[in-house]
Amino acid sequence: MTDSQLPPRDEDGATTGPYPEDDDRPVEYETVQTPVLVVGAGAAGARTAISLAEAGHEPLVIGKRDHGDAHTTWAAGGINAALGSLDPEDDWTIHAADTLDEGHFINDPTAVELTTQEMPDRIRELDEWGMGLDRTEDGKVNQRYFGAQSFRRTCFVGDRTGEAMLEALVSKAQGLSIPYRENVMITRLLSDGAAVHGAVGYEMESGEFVLFEADHVVLAAGGYSALYNRHSSRDDENNGDGSVLALEAGASLMDTEFVQFHPTGMVEARYGEEWAGRLVTEAVRGEGGRLYNASGERFMERYSPDQMELDARDVVARAIAREIREGRGTENGGVYLDISHRDDQYVKDRLPKMYERFADLGVDITEEAMEVAPTAHYSMGGVDIDFETGETGIEGLYAVGETVAGVHGANRLGGNSLAETVAIGKLVGEHVAEQVDADGELPATARALAEREFRSLERLGGAGGTERPQELLDDLGDVLWEQAGILRDESSLRTGLRELEALRERTTDLRIEGDRTGRDFEFAIDLSFSLTLAEALLRSALKREESRGAHYRTDYPDVDPDWRRNILVDAGDTGLTLRTRGVPDPSEPVQEAVEEGYELDYHHLE
Structure with missing residues (x-):
């Protein structure tokens, strides 16, 4: 197969497409100057901006949707931190070991260790900012089991954790008077391959063009799981724009082959096209939900008798896919997820959004099972960065959140996506704040x-x-x-x-x-x-x-x-080029935790 091309560009790098070239007549556009442009208004972008504002800078955050309407709100089940509220033996090294094990040891160890060390403080910070985390009877932050975790480590706000977290972050950002522009789409970064000088895009409600002059750009624009026709994202989000903007600016991508298929998405034939692939949160299984095939067999006993429904997401997703493929699925092409054996009020308290969603569809999950099947959910791949700084190798260009690769390796540990956004977002914001200097003049070439x-x-x-x-x-x-x-x-x-x-x-x-x-x-x-x-x-x-x-x-x-290696992708002169890079070993304390072999015993839930 011949080398394929990136989207058509002229000799100077502008998109051309198949349309006739116009002359270079003047074009009208708005110019906005800012020391730091943050592209993406979810948790990662918000936490990065908060660090910048606390350091005395005024970043501009832009988003494609209304303020506060970011994909973070769809992360329902929880956020990980080794607090030890219920299992005092848990600590950050075991959290790191679980993350590496779930990622099949091609994670960036620095990324993993920074995230897991940071998270206890980040949870306490979010709590102080009004996130409203669920508590135990003695007032500690409550924690639940999530798949493939050795201990109860996932903090939560019922089953609306991401929504509550983003509300807290937005409130904090507003308290710091961080500027924000909504309904703006970025189409290109202004890069000469060595440094970035800003970005261009358009106002989605007016159609007007906008030039953002910025010596520092932070990409926090999400992942690419919505490329699949069955996915848990909104159709107009998570389409790879952040990663490709970085690639075309001269940065490298990594691990793009790794897309997580969440085991439990809603089944279109049962619930309608609007709900196709929409996530049924892992919190259902974390609270004891069980999987059955059409014959009433609790089939995870065949695939994972020790961890059952709370084995790694890739294991459970493949098990469900096999049950369906071999004719043991429902007539609608799914399997059953059942939480009805738990107390009715417990289900309503712990899973209020799931209860309400299915009730609106005529299903009482305290009495009957949900029909589910795997759905594309999360992209482990993205921009290759230095996790201590967020740097991409292009001067002035940084990335954070699901736009980047490294924390999750070959498969993401449930509850780590929200964790990464605030843990690494804080660090990247602090580093960028140290780099901000007086605004430079936009080069004529840009x-x-x-x-x-x-x-x-x-x-x-x-x-x-x-x-x-x-x-x-x-x-x-x-x-x-x-x-x-x-x-x-x-x-x-x-x-x-x-x-x-x-x-x-x-x-x-x-x-x-x-x-x-x-x-x-x-x-x-x-x-x-x-x-x-x-x-x-x-x-x-x-x-x-x-x-x-x-x-x-x-x-x-x-x-x-x-193959304990990462695959990196670059934009070569004639198309995409691929190379590989070895993976460093973790630190000694984390390696010791790996060798200790901590593992969830599902039957604690029985």
Whole structure:
């Protein structure tokens, strides 16, 4: 297969697309100057901005949606910290060991250890900021079991933890008067491959172009799990934009083949298209929920008799997929998740959002089971960074949160996504604050690049072909689900790459209805990011000839010790290029915790 291309760019780097070039007439745009631009308004972006503000700087945070409406709110079940509220023997080294074990030891050890050491203080901080964490009878922060954790380590606010956490962070940010702009979409970073000078995008409600002049840009724009046609994200989020913005600016991506398939997504045939793949939080299983097939067998007894439903997410997801594939699933293509054996009030208290959601659908989960099946949920891959600083290797460009790779390795430990955002976000914000100097003047080359990008976006808005962007995105989701889903092999991945090229060909005939405030225009930009990230994913999955964590190759079903390496992706002159890098060993205290072999005994819940 020949090297494929990144989205079309002219010789100066602006997007071109298949549309006729206009002359270099003047283009109207707003110019905004800020010392630090934070792209993404979820937990990672908010915590980074808080550190900057506390250091005396005034970052500008921008988001694609309304203020406070970020994907963080969809993280329901909890956030990890080794507090020892219920299990005093737990500590940060065991948390780190669990994280490395779940990540199959290709995590960045520095990232893991920074996160797990930071988290007890970050939980206490969030508590002080009004997160409202659930408490034990004696007033301690309560903690629950989550899959593959050795102890009860997951702090929570019922089953709305992410929502409560973001509310606390937004309130803190507002108290610090951190500027925020909502409904802004970034289409390109202004980078010469060595340094970043800002970013360009447009106001989604007015269609007006905006140039952000900034010597420091922090990407906190989420992951790429929504590339799959069955996923737990909103359709217009987690499409890889943060990672691809960094890649096109000159940074490297890492571990893009690792996408976590959460075991329990809602089944479309049972609950309707609106609910297809929507997450049924792991908190249901953490509170004792049981999985049954259509024959009433509690099938995890066959796959994981010790950890049962609380084994690693990849293990449980593959078990469910196998039950369905071998004909033991429901007629709707799922299995049953049952919490009805627990006391009714307990379920309502611990899982209020799940109770209310299913009640609205005519299902009383205190009396009957839910139908679930695996769903694409989280991307372990992303931008390769130095975790002590957030630096990407491009001067002035940083990344944090699900936009980056390293903390989670080959599979994410449940409850660690929220943890990473605040633990690393605080550290990155503190480091960037030390780098901020007087505002520099925007180089003429960067302004010229911005104006070429704006003219390119104008041409995109006038596309009059036959292919609608949403249909192409839907087809891309089908390709990834079928060819690079829970089970993969060389044949399926090569088929996926061929089908991806066919989709790229179809983009030469795009049709954009409406103006720049419409969804067609937004989806067309999403499509450019998504196609690039999908290629990185497929090519990395093809290169990794083993099975590890969430990456399961049926033609290479075993873990290969020689593949304890990360795959990095760069934007070469003729397309994406791949290379590998070895993984350092953890510190001695964490290695000792790994060797101790701590493990959850599920039957404590019985």
